[in-house]
Amino acid sequence: MSIKKVGVIGAGTMGQGIAEMLASNGLDVYLIEISSERLIYGKEMIELSLDKQIEKWALTQAEKKSIFNRIQFGESYDGLTDCELVIETITEDLDSKKAVFEQLDRICGPDVILASNTSTLSLTELASVASRPERVIGLHFIYPVFKINMVEIVRGLKTSEDTFARTKFFRGERY
Numbered sequence: 001m002s003i004k005k006v007g008v009i010g011a012g013t014m015g016q017g018i019a020e021m022l023a024s025n026g027l028d029v030y031l032i033e034i035s036s037e038r039l040i041y042g043k044e045m046i047e048l049s050l051d052k053q054i055e056k057w058a059l060t061q062a063e064k065k066s067i068f069n070r071i072q073f074g075e076s077y078d079g080l081t082d083c084e085l086v087i088e089t090i091t092e093d094l095d096s097k098k099a100v101f102e103q104l105d106r107i108c109g110p111d112v113i114l115a116s117n118t119s120t121l122s123l124t125e126l127a128s129v130a131s132r133p134e135r136v137i138g139l140h141f142i143y144p145v146f147k148i149n150m151v152e153i154v155r156g157l158k159t160s161e162d163t164f165a166r167t168k169f170f171r172g173e174r175y
Helices: 013-024 036-055 061-069 094-107 123-127 161-174
Strands: 005-009 028-032 071-074 085-088 113-116 136-141 150-155
Touching: 005 013, 013 028, 013 036, 013 061, 013 071, 013 136, 028 036, 036 061, 036 071, 061 071, 085 094, 094 113, 094 123, 113 161, 123 136, 136 161, 150 161
Parallel strands: 005 028, 005 085, 028 071, 085 113, 113 136
Antiparallel strands: 136 150
């Protein structure tokens, strides 16, 4: 039931924070962004966040290196094939999120949990484009993620008990 590798889609503020927090908790992370410029920016912002923690004596250089080495950066969904959980963190646009979930449905294996960080859109609607809507769930994080972590797990109408239980175990195991 343990989750060891997590995909994060979107290297904006939330994606950066989620990737950093997960890597800080010992998970391997594959962070995806649609453009190389945004990906580079996301990478720089994670590094800046870690450097600020070093300045405050909250982290050592060795810990920063370890955390940063757990995060892979890419523009391709191909790196998601060995993830057990994928978290979407893109802009709050239903059509864009549905397009992401359609891609995830094609690429990810049948046991992968597909999550969204949305706090305003219907998970049931997002799950409607997936062939396995029972594997879709909401993981709501708030900023700054590395300090606050996950605040809630949200089920869609078709989210299975297994998906909910695995997600609760993941949350309890990590935080």
